Amino acid sequence: MYKDLILGMLRAGIFGFGGGPSVIPLIRHEAVTKYKWMDNEEFGDVLAIANTLPGPIATKIAAYLGYRQKGTVGAIVGVLAHILPTCLAMVFLFSFISILSHSPIITSMISAVVPVIAVMLGLMAYEFGEKAMKGLGIYVGIGLTIVCLILLQTFSIHPGIVVLVFLTYGAFHFKLKEKFIHKKERGQ
């Protein structure tokens, strides 16, 4: 339904204060929780692949969600609903609001939204962590998450590269696991 697509992407676009990352949990809410266009796992794939590609994250995801629902026209509709209102606001309200953007009230309004976004991102982390532990076992799941954290934070390796490394290993994961189990069985 175009109406759902437009409403969902519109809401994610106009309530995501704080740039691209803040939009991600909002898009997920619309796509996974509210309209059930896909499950959380597939959304994880979308997010991961989006991270390996250059350019803004949120618009890519909006385009894909639209495409998945309604093909090429859906992709265009999804992106436009997501970005057009704020892009037009940028053009028309600039001289008007640029004064306001330095006002302390506007600044504190926006800062009050930041902890909310943080909680949303934290909840997403929890859900994906739960999935990781279910699929990989508690120890491997937590262990790999910690390895990723160290790669991202301590070594400042680019997220896209970390995703690529894990995707590459993931492609062989089940084959290697099978081999490992075979070996164990033969050993016994």
Next chain:
Amino acid sequence: MIFVSIFLSFLVANLLGYGGGPASIPLMYEEIVNRYNWLSNTEFSNMLAFANALPGPIATKIAAYVGFGVGGWGGFFIALLATILPSAIALIFLLKIMRKHQDSVIVKGMTLLVQPVITALMLVLTFEMFQDSYHSIGIIQSGVIALVAFLLLQKWKVHPAFVIILAFLYGGLIVPHLS
């Protein structure tokens, strides 16, 4: 000619801006201020402050504003097209392949192994957001807002947009009077 410059400048900034919108801001600055002189340094930082105050992705808002300023409505759409189109097509194409083979053990393994990376990425973003919040409104305000947001979202399943509106009102009506 001006449309070609607009298209190329935003295409380059976003193709090289590997890591989402924020990563391409310095590259856009390079193109907009240093190379084409479409905006002065001060104009650019004013625009950035304004773009940050509005919701939604940053890179597209900058593209819309500069594109419109330089080339009218044509410039507006061309700048947006250059920003969004290439990576959106690439994402649709890659995910289409993945979905076609979604039952293969290769794709299943990829889907599984991506989970811990996403978990870590989201944890990093959560941490960065809290840090931002701590610097701007302090630990107590951040903690109280976060706790209330957590209860609303998780326990009472309120729509995120509504929670954001509440935070907005709280920030506008109460936070300025606290310090």
